[in-house]
Amino acid sequence: MxxxxxxxxxxxxxxxxxxxxxxxxxxxxxxxxxxxxxxxxxxxxxxxxxxxxxxxxxxxxxxxxxxxxxxxxxxxxxxxxxxxxxxxxxxxxxxxxxxxxxxxxxxxxxxxxxxxxxxxxxxxxxxxxxxxxxxxxxxxxxxxxxxLNPEPIEEEEEGGHNWVFSADQMDVRGGGEEDAEWQISQSPTSVIGHSNGEEGLAQPMLELQISDQRFEDAEEMVHDQK
Amino acid sequence: MLFFSYFKDLVGQEVTVELKNDLAIRGTLHSVDQYLNIKLENTRVVDQDKYPHMLSVRNCFIRGSVVRYVQLPPDGVDVDLLHDAARREARGG
The missing domain is CATH 2.30.29.30 (Pleckstrin-homology domain (PH domain)/Phosphotyrosine-binding domain (PTB))
Incomplete structure (x- = not known):
């Protein structure tokens, strides 16, 4: 152009x-x-x-x-x-x-x-x-x-796409929508365990949950499941 | 679409739009469209010394893609509502 x-x-x-x-x-x-x-x-x-x-x-x-x-x-x-x-x-x-x-x-x-x-x-x-x-x-x-002349779509969009993709993944793992909070607390183990490029993007957000008081409970649940 | 809805709620309020070329224009938000094109009324240039030639115009249309920041009125932000909407958007819903 x-x-x-x-x-x-x-x-x-x-x-x-x-x-x-x-x-x-x-x-x-x-x-x-x-x-x-x-x-x-x-x-x-x-x-x-x-x-x-x-x-x-x-x-x-x-x-x-x-x-x-x-x-x-x-x-x-x-x-x-x-x-x-x-x-x-x-x-x-x-x-x-x-x-x-x-x-x-x-x-x-x-x-x-x-x-x-x-x-x-x-x-x-x-x-x-x-x-x-x-x-x-x-x-x-x-x-x-x-x-009539919006910006042509640029690659910039892809960055956002990855991020949403990770969020979607978390939802799929968890199941019930009501328990969304739980899914976020639980998923650090799985995300860190199978870290590849894309999932890594979700980490900073998930780490924010560590100080959350629910974290302890989540930890116990994970142990129980093993 | 989150920011489109959000800015629509700010119509009628005083905002400052800072462009990527450093020009900042203050005015009443008249309208915003889905591309975040912004129409301002009762505009004035914030740094008139730096932009003496720049418009003493009443209204202007700013292309969404050239906007760097929109400064909001402090009481124009419903933090809880925005927080909630941002979370819903992030979940893809």
């Missing part, structure tokens, strides 16, 4: 200048807002263009320069807000923060000193519609589209 802001120049060839969407993969156009200016980072506003909001991303296309356009996936938009305070920004706008790849070696000042526009490093974008009464509508559409 491309992180952050990028150039976008894919326009239909029919003269309408509309963006080409990834329709085969389900990308849909949700909203079109004409007469929108854009400001990237601290840079000045760029001449009015048209904002296309799709189910995947924001696309801003210049109305004058057909070769000019930007796009950013909703996955990369960390935050969006309506800004109306003239002290914060001269024109009422939709303010967005964009998630960028962390790059420790370079800070933002480098980009500015060289004057080169490095799109993937842009952290803020302001969208200024000429009709500011549309801001709340745009805000709501942004919210809706953000919710």
């Amino acid at each position: 491309v992180v952050g802001l990028r150039e976008f120049t894919l326009r239909t060839g029919d003269g309408s200048g509309k963006p080409i969407l990834d329709e085969p993969n389900g990308e849909e156009l949700m909203h079109v807002q004409s007469s929108v200016a854009v400001a990237l980072g601290n840079r000045p506003l760029e001449s009015p263009g048209t904002l296309y909001i799709t189910s995947r991303k924001l696309i801003w296309l210049s109305d004058v320069d057909m070769a000019k356009g930007y796009a950013v996936d909703f996955l990369s938009i960390s935050l969006h807000a309506v800004s109306r305070d003239p002290e914060a920004y001269s024109s009422p706008c939709i303010y967005t923060q964009i998630d960028v790849e962390e790059d420790e070696d370079e800070d933002e000042s480098d980009t500015e000193s060289t004057g080169v526009l490095d799109l993937p490093k842009i952290r803020e974008m302001r969208l200024v519609p000429s009709d500011s009464s549309q801001l709340d509508t745009l805000f709501d559409i942004f919210c809706e589209c953000a919710e």
